Amino acid sequence: MYDPLRHNSPGCGEKYPDSYWASVSGIDASVNSAVSSTSSGDDGQVTQDLEVDVVIIGAGYTGLSTALHLAKEHGIKAHVLEANQTAWGCSGRNAGFILKSSGRKAYSTMQKQWGEEVMRGVYHEMCEGVETVKNLIAQGIDCDQQAAGFIKVAHKPGMLKELIAQAKLQQTMFGYDVQILTEQDVRQQYMDDHNAYGAIRYQDGFGLNPLKLALGYQRLAREAGAKIHTSSPVIDWREESGKQILTTPKGEVKAQKVVIATNGYTPKGFHGLVKNRTLPVLSQIIVTQPLTDEQIAACNFLTSNVVMDTRALKYYYRKLPDNRILFGGRGAITGKGAEDPYFANRLLEVLKTSFPPLANIKYDYAWSGWICMALDDLPHIFQNEKNTIFYSMGYCGSGVSFSAQAGKRLAQKVAGKSVPNLPLYQKELPKFPFAPLRRVGQWGYFHYGKIKDNYF
Ligand SMILES: Cc1cc2nc3c(=O)[nH]c(=O)nc-3n(C[C@H](O)[C@H](O)[C@H](O)COP(=O)(O)OP(=O)(O)OC[C@H]3O[C@@H](n4cnc5c(N)ncnc54)[C@H](O)[C@@H]3O)c2cc1C
Known part of the structure; x- marks a missing residue:
């Protein structure tokens, strides 16, 4: 599997992974490109030299949202260059949890570091992220949205106290509507998860089909005048007379401005501006066989809310519209090990400890993708x-909702407009010290997480 810390390109025209999303989103299996009614397709490969104002590299949510907002709000018709298929990266592989958050930095830490005003500003942007996604969906994107609710489960009795403290802070600071659920509440009213020792529940997270969402963004961006070129990896990049010249396999694209929207899929040595500033980490998902009515009753699986736990190495799950369970957690450390069934089976075993009546369940789909860690979370x-x-x-x-907002802000920046004065928008990604040892650090963190989750 492509490994961004080892390879110089994610490939050219690679097919979608064999994921649940690829099988239920109207992807034509023979050509493995998107031809569903939710999509009017894309603009194909770059086959000649082009000279344009703005190029966006990467057709995930960030790139597509930037293209859409540039066209709609600033009259700039950008060209998006995607190495493989639209949303071939994280945007077509994720769990589809729409949450009012991004990154991993706690609001209490932001408050200590930057003060209350900045913390509130960041919170406001995260809320706007969800609103931006909802507004785009309302423009006619059919993406199998599920009932609202995000349950954060205490994986140990002691963790409920921490969750309650979090909920109280969010209630007082932001007036955020957070419910506190005892162990019994969770198991009787939502799902009989044997690893749940109470929870807090936000009213406004929800699940959707992430690939259909991306294909919907693509359709809106193209209708607004943007061009989306698939099978067009940028394999070389130089600057001449102030212009950016990007080489793709069948043509050079000359541009005034370039947006890098490659996130966890950014290839090794891609550009100095982002070098050594991210750590790609594999997240793994399995989707089970559909549960029978008896299995659903035995697990008291009443909810289709999105669920995540409090472990350092988190697990997340939800019941899909066809009664399968999507279950996710950490994957392999390197791309080489990514397809080893060990990682999918490990998730299946954890799922079974949460829901013992599913002792004989199998998974029908397993895949993984590169999330993008930042040093400052x-x-x-x-x-x-x-x-x-x-x-x-x-x-x-955690970028499904915020990447839409980031694209909106990026479009403002490209158009020369001002954006809110927040660290999100005014500070560069910090560099990883000892960058060649990032994987060693990750390995160490996984071991620390395992010990913390099991013994403390
Ligand atoms: C398994 C998993 C589960 C997740 N679950 C959730 C969730 O439930 N909720 C949530 O909020 N977040 C989740 N995420 C994270 C979320 O999916 C990402 O934050 C988001 O999709 C990032 O979108 P993006 O457009 O920035 O990047 P991507 O969607 O990764 O797009 C980057 C694109 O750049 C392209 N590219 C790279 N190099 C080049 C090049 N040289 N030339 C041309 N193109 C190039 C790639 O092919 C890729 O398509 C999950 C991620 C994973 C992997």
Whole structure:
């Protein structure tokens, strides 16, 4: 599997992974490109030299949202260059949890570091992220949205106290509507998860089909005048007379401005502006066989809310519209090990400890994708001094909603408009010290997490 810390390109025209999403989103299996009614397709490969104003590299949510907002709000019709298929990266592989958050930085830490005003500003942007997604969906994207609710489960009795403290802070600071659920509440009213020792529940997270969402963004962006070129990896990049010249396999694209929207899939040595500033980490998902009515009753699986636990190495799950369970957690450390069934089976075993009546269940789909960690646990939307190269990355595995907002803000930056004065938008991604040892650090963190989750 492509490994961004080892390979110089994610490939060219690679098919979607064999995921549940690829099988239920109207993907034509013979050509493995999107031809569903939710999509009017894309603009195909770049086959000749082009000269354009703005190029966006990467057709995930960030790239597509930037293209859409540039066209709609600023009259700039960008060309998006995607190495493989639209949403071939994280955007077509994720769990589809729409949450009012991104990154991993706690609000209490932001308050200590930057003060209350900045903390509130970041919270406001995260809320706007969800609103931006909802507004785009309302423009006619059919993406199998499920009932609202996000349950954060205490995986140990002691963790409920921490969750309650979090809920109280969010209630007082932001007036956020957070419910506190005892162990009995969770097991009787939502799902009989044997690893749940109470929970807090937000009223406003929800699940959807992430690939259909991306294909919907693509359709809206193209209707607004953007071009989306698939099978067009940028394999070389130089600057001549102030212009950016990007080489793709069948043509060079010359642009005034370039947006890097490659997040966890950014290839090794891609551009100096983002070098050594991210850590790609594999997240793994399995989707089970559909549960029978008896299995659903035995697990008291009443909810289709999105669920995540409090472990350092988190597990997340939800019941899909066809009664399968999507279950996710950490994957392999390197791309080489990514397809080893060990990682999918490990998730299946944890799922069975949560729901013992599913002791004989199997999974029908398993795949993984590269999330993008940032050293300071926060995404950054930044640019070079000349305002010719821009990027947004570092969502730390929580970017489905915020990447839409990031794209909106990136479009403002590219168009020369001002954006809120927040660390998200004004500070660059910090560099990883000892960058060649990032994987060793990750290995160490996984071991620390395992010990913390099991013994403390
Ligand atoms: C298993 C998993 C589960 C997740 N679950 C959730 C969730 O439930 N909720 C949530 O909020 N977040 C989740 N995330 C994270 C979320 O999916 C990402 O934050 C988000 O999709 C990032 O979108 P993006 O557009 O920035 O990047 P991506 O969607 O990764 O797009 C980057 C694109 O850049 C392209 N590219 C790279 N290099 C080049 C090049 N040289 N030339 C051209 N194109 C190039 C790639 O092919 C890729 O398609 C999950 C991630 C994973 C992997």
